[in-house]
Amino acid sequence: MRLLRALIVAMLSLGLCTVSFAAKEMKVGFVYVSPIGDAGYSYAHDVGRQAVEAMDGVTTSYVESVSEGADSERVILNMARKGFDVIFATSFGYMDPMLKVAKQFPKIAFLHCSGFKMADNMSNYFGRIYQARYLSGIVAGSMTKSNVIGYAAAFPIPEVIRGINAFTLGAQSVNPDVTVRVVWTKTWYDPATEKEAAKSLLDVGADVIAQHQDSPGPQEAAQEKGVYSIGYNSDMSAFAPKSHMTAPVWNWGPYYTKVVEQVKKGTWKAESAWPGLKEGIVDLAPFGAMVPQNVQDKVNKEKADIIGGKKIFTGPVKDQKGTVKIAGGVAATDKELLGMTWFVKGVVGTTE
Amino acid sequence: MEITIIIPLLAAAVQSGTPILYATLGEIITEKSGVLNLGVEGAMIIGALAGFIVSRYTGSPVLGFFAAGIAGSFATSIHGVVCLWFQGNQVVSGLALTILGAGLANYLGTSYVGLSAPGFSPFAVPLLSTIPVLGPIFFNHDILVYISYCIPPVMCLFFSSTRFGLGLRAAGEYPAAATAAGLNVLAYRWFGILAGGFLMGLGGAYLSLAYTHLWTTNLTGGRGWIAVALVIFAFWRPGRAVLGAYLFGSVMALQLRLQALGTQVPSSILLMLPYVLTVFVLVMSSWRKKTNEEPAALGVNVEPVG
Numbered sequence: 137m138r139l140l141r142a143l144i145v146a147m148l149s150l151g152l153c154t155v156s157f158a159a160k161e162m163k164v165g166f167v168y169v170s171p172i173g174d175a176g177y178s179y180a181h182d183v184g185r186q187a188v189e190a191m192d193g194v195t196t197s198y199v200e201s202v203s204e205g206a207d208s209e210r211v212i213l214n215m216a217r218k219g220f221d222v223i224f225a226t227s228f229g230y231m232d233p234m235l236k237v238a239k240q241f242p243k244i245a246f247l248h249c250s251g252f253k254m255a256d257n258m259s260n261y262f263g264r265i266y267q268a269r270y271l272s273g274i275v276a277g278s279m280t281k282s283n284v285i286g287y288a289a290a291f292p293i294p295e296v297i298r299g300i301n302a303f304t305l306g307a308q309s310v311n312p313d314v315t316v317r318v319v320w321t322k323t324w325y326d327p328a329t330e331k332e333a334a335k336s337l338l339d340v341g342a343d344v345i346a347q348h349q350d351s352p353g354p355q356e357a358a359q360e361k362g363v364y365s366i367g368y369n370s371d372m373s374a375f376a377p378k379s380h381m382t383a384p385v386w387n388w389g390p391y392y393t394k395v396v397e398q399v400k401k402g403t404w405k406a407e408s409a410w411p412g413l414k415e416g417i418v419d420l421a422p423f424g425a426m427v428p429q430n431v432q433d434k435v436n437k438e439k440a441d442i443i444g445g446k447k448i449f450t451g452p453v454k455d456q457k458g459t460v461k462i463a464g465g466v467a468a469t470d471k472e473l474l475g476m477t478w479f480v481k482g483v484v485g486t487t488e
Numbered sequence: 489m490e491i492t493i494i495i496p497l498l499a500a501a502v503q504s505g506t507p508i509l510y511a512t513l514g515e516i517i518t519e520k521s522g523v524l525n526l527g528v529e530g531a532m533i534i535g536a537l538a539g540f541i542v543s544r545y546t547g548s549p550v551l552g553f554f555a556a557g558i559a560g561s562f563a564t565s566i567h568g569v570v571c572l573w574f575q576g577n578q579v580v581s582g583l584a585l586t587i588l589g590a591g592l593a594n595y596l597g598t599s600y601v602g603l604s605a606p607g608f609s610p611f612a613v614p615l616l617s618t619i620p621v622l623g624p625i626f627f628n629h630d631i632l633v634y635i636s637y638c639i640p641p642v643m644c645l646f647f648s649s650t651r652f653g654l655g656l657r658a659a660g661e662y663p664a665a666a667t668a669a670g671l672n673v674l675a676y677r678w679f680g681i682l683a684g685g686f687l688m689g690l691g692g693a694y695l696s697l698a699y700t701h702l703w704t705t706n707l708t709g710g711r712g713w714i715a716v717a718l719v720i721f722a723f724w725r726p727g728r729a730v731l732g733a734y735l736f737g738s739v740m741a742l743q744l745r746l747q748a749l750g751t752q753v754p755s756s757i758l759l760m761l762p763y764v765l766t767v768f769v770l771v772m773s774s775w776r777k778k779t780n781e782e783p784a785a786l787g788v789n790v791e792p793v794g
Contacts, residue, residue, distance in 0.1 A: 173602015201598060201705075286748065292755070319747040320755040325601075326709065327700035329744075332504065336744035339496040351602075353700055360610070375604060485747065488754035 162222070164188055164396055165215040166198040167208060169227035170325060175370045176350040177324075177386075181226045181249075183370070184388025188396050204229025209236060216241040222399050224392070225249065234258065245399045245406075250295070252474075254406055261391065264412030266302035266473075268384030270448045271420055271435050272366045273306025275381050276314075276344045278431045279364055283313045286337025288347040288354045290324050292487045294476045296348050299384075301480045302448055303346060308482055310434065317342060318485030327353035334358060334365075344381075355380055364426060371421035383421040390416050410470065414443045449473060454481040493749070497741055498625045505737025506633050507532070507694040507708075511715035512722065512729040513639055514687030518564070519719060520647065521680025522660035522673075524787040525567050526582030528688050529712025530589020535560040535689025537593040537600075540696040540703040544605035549697050552605070553632070553690065556697075560689020561682045563589055568681040572674055575789045586712070594705040607701035608632055630698045632690075639687070640726035647726075656680060660783035663790045673790050688712070714766055721769045723781040732769070739765050 166185050168178040178200060189196045199215075202208050208230045215223050216237050222245045225234045231251035238246040238258040246258040254260055276285050285307060289296050300318060307314045317340060319333040330353035334345045338361050346366040347354040355376035358365035365376060367383030391411060398404035411417040420439075423432050442448065451462035455478045462468050477487055511528050518525045525531075538559030543552030567585050570576035608630040617627040626637075646653040658666035659676035666673050695707050714736055722728035743758040751758075 171598050171601035176602055179602065317748055317750060319744050320759075321744075322755065322759055325704055326706075327702040327704055328695055328707065328709070331700050332500065332741065333744050333748075335496075335500060336741065336748040339493055339500075339745060340748045342748075351702060351704065352604075353702065356700060356702075484750040486752055486754060488756070 162194045162396065162400060163218070163220045164194055164196045164222045165220040165224070166196065167202050167211055167215075167223070167225040167227075167230060168198060168200040169202060169204065169229075170350060171200050172198075175352060175367075175372050175375065177369050178226065178350075180370045180386035181224075181388055184386075184392040185224075187389030188392045191393060191396060193400075194396060202230075205233065209233035212237045212246075213240075216244055220244065222247070222396055231260075245395070245404055247395060252408075254408060256406055259395075259406045259409060261407075261409040261411075263386060263388075263391075263417040264410055265384050265386065265418045266298050267413045267442050267448060268418040268420055269299045270302040270306035270442070271439055272346065272382055272384050273303035273308075274310050274435050274438060275423075275427060275431060276303070276346055276364075276366055277307030277309070277311035278434070279381065279427070280307075280311065280314060280344045282341050282343045283311065283315065284341045285314060285316045285344045285346060286334060286340075286342030287316050287318045287485075288330055288333040288337065288345065288349055289318050289320055290349050291322060292320060292477075294474060297479065297487055298473055298476045299348055300483060301476065304480050304482050305448060305453070306438075309438075314482065316346075316483050318479075318483060320485075321349065323349070325350040327351040327356075330354055331357045335361075338363065345379075352376065364424075367421065373421065373424060377424075380421075381424045381427050385419055385421045387417055387419050412442075413439060455479060456481055456483060493745065495621065495624050497745055498738065499628065500741035500745075501734050501738030502626060502633060503629060503699065503737065504740045505733040505735075506629075506636050507691040507699065508711050508715050508718065508736055509636050509730060509733035510639075510691030510694060511688045511712055512718045512733055513643060513726055514560075514684040514691065515715055515719045516684075516722070516724055516726060516729060517643070517656075517687065518680045518684030519786055520660050520724060520783055521656050521677045522663060522783055522785040522788065522790075523567075523571060523677050523681055524578045524582065525564060525585070525681065525684060526579060526716060527564065527567055527585025527589060527712075528715050529708055529710070530586040531560045531563040531685050531688035532589075532692035532695075532708045532712045532715075533593040533706075534563040534589045534692065536692030536696040536707050537597045537703060538689070539693030540597075540600060540605050543607065543697055544600070544603065547606055549605075549607050552607075552697055553693050556689040556693030557686040558689070560687070560692065561685040564681050564685030564688065567685075568678055571789060572677055572681070575791070578787050578789070590706065597703055597705065600703045601705060603703065604701045605697070605703070607697040632694050632698045640730050643726040652679075657783070660785055663785050663788070667790075677790075688715075691715070710763075714762070717766045717770050720773045720782075723773075724783065725781070736762055736765065 170178045172182045224247045226249040228250045238255045248260045250262045304316045321329045321333045330349045334354035334357035343363045345358040352372045352375035359376035359379040365379045373380040447467035449468035451466045452464040453462040455461045535556035539552040539556030542555035543549045570581040613627040617623040656676045659673045663673045718732040721732045
């Protein structure tokens with residue numbers, strides 16, 4: 137009897153063990169720089185997180201509004217100590233803190249967004265959003281009547297400058313007379329300033345407003361004035377339904393699920409990834425009803441070309457002074473794109 | 489610069505100046521009663537958040553606007569408790585209110601960032617908006633701007649022609665004499681703090697309900713401090729506060745428009761303009777201080793009459 141009972145207990149506990157082993161879930165953590173909200177940069181990352189959450193055997197958690205620097209190191213370290221298997225940090229300023237933690241936890245996969253440093257267990261990744269900006273430029277260039285497009289922009293750093301250039305080249309590809317006027321707000325998320333920036337562009341004759349900010353402030357300004365606008369980060373049409381034509385958007389789901397799947401199988405290796413339209417990481421938000429079918433067709437054709445390998449920054453490309461920066465027939469290298477600090481011809485504004 | 493750009497610039501100046509105007513008028517009432525409140529920024533941001541949340545849940549921006557005022561009064565009542573009940577240092581208490589207000593609003597407002605709430609939209613005033621030049625500058629805004637036009641004259645009347653207003657000024661000029669005359673100085677000062685806080689809260693609500701319909705951390709962006717400086721620039725007169733607020737508004741609007749026009753001046757320098765102006769205004773006002781309009785007992789605590 138006693139033996140039987142011992143056996144039963146042993147079998148039960150063995151059974152429990154296997155059950156708990158099967159239920160051992162992968163833990164994936166995300167660190168965001170701003171609150172998630174309804175739209176914007178961190179919101180787009182969180183949509184990607186939800187795709188990971190939907191995978192079998194994976195749980196996710198996130199921390200929002202983490203300031204860059206020392207605070208982020210504490211958050212990332214905390215996740216590492218709690219035994220997370222994969223950690224995504226989604227802002228530039230998390231780069232060094234993450235690298236520091238990555239060295240202490242060699243078995244954890246670390247992924248840093250928008251930076252350039254790597255380690256054996258730390259990837260960096262970003263998306264070629266400029267490809268989607270080029271497409272949105274085609275829409276703006278086709279729809280403008282005054283041939284002046286306003287662009288409310290955050291900070292004069294290569295990421296933003298590259299986007300403005302791609303947007304301008306897109307607009308010029310359908311409308312060579314177009315000029316793009318740039319106003320720097322020096323803010324990522326300050327709806328009041330960003331709205332005012334868009335209004336100042338409207339006052340100098342812009343009739344399409346594009347933006348590189350995290351808030352829908354510029355969209356509000358465009359809607360109030362009754363002109364069209366191009367959003368950013370995520371579909372902002374809810375904020376300005378009459379004005380929002382489309383937006384370059386992030387679609388992190390495919391990349392995040394791919395990485396988590398690789399870590400699960402043990403095939404993941406640190407890399408420097410810069411996926412784009414082809415991989416589905418960046419895209420355009422659905423067109424508003426005001427965008428005519430022929431414009432939509434043109435954009436879709438260009439999109440197919442870019443997916444097929446067409447390079448946007450192919451020479452001859454001149455800067456504002458007319459100097460040839462990218463020679464005819466040559467495509468800019470990724471290194472040149474990542475360090476871009478000059479405006480193409482047709483942009484009105486300074487990069488300082 | 490052509491005329492087509494100047495009118496929108498001035499219209500934008502009125503709009504950018506309005507939140508500062510509300511806050512400056514609030515601080516004038518408070519200082520007239522003899523209390524220095526450096527916590528304008530804190531009261532504004534608490535008002536901005538309260539207005540946004542109430543408007544979002546009730547769907548009524550008008551309710552949100554009033555809630556912002558009440559929240560602003562609530563915030564400055566902390567200053568009142570410290571300075572009027574406990575005779576605390578007014579400068580330190582005001583600074584604490586700024587820090588507390590910003591921290592509290594950012595903490596409570598985290599989950600509202602990136603959401604939008606119903607707010608006020610511009611409408612043209614019939615007839616008045618058809619006046620050339622002045623019409624588009626002053627009469628094509630939202631209702632909160634029109635309300636702000638009414639406050640300075642009312643305040644002037646209040647200070648010069650009402651018994652209560654004169655009592656409030658006495659509390660700020662010579663509290664001992666006011667007490668001897670049978671006035672309750674503390675009650676007047678409480679009124680100054682709460683009414684001032686109400687207006688500061690409204691100034692905050694202007695940012696979250698009219699200027700934009702969004703909430704974000706640090707929405708007020710230093711406008712409360714500009715208001716503190718403007719009170720000195722205005723020599724504690726509501727009429728001059730209007731001038732000062734629109735002057736600042738025009739500089740804020742101008743720097744973005746200079747960029748839009750394609751000037752080659754680096755944007756960092758243009759962005760400094762409002763703050764350079766703040767320093768300039770303070771230097772100029774202290775230099776011209778001969779007039780000495782400052783309430784004589786500003787910042788001086790009074791003992792409660794036992």
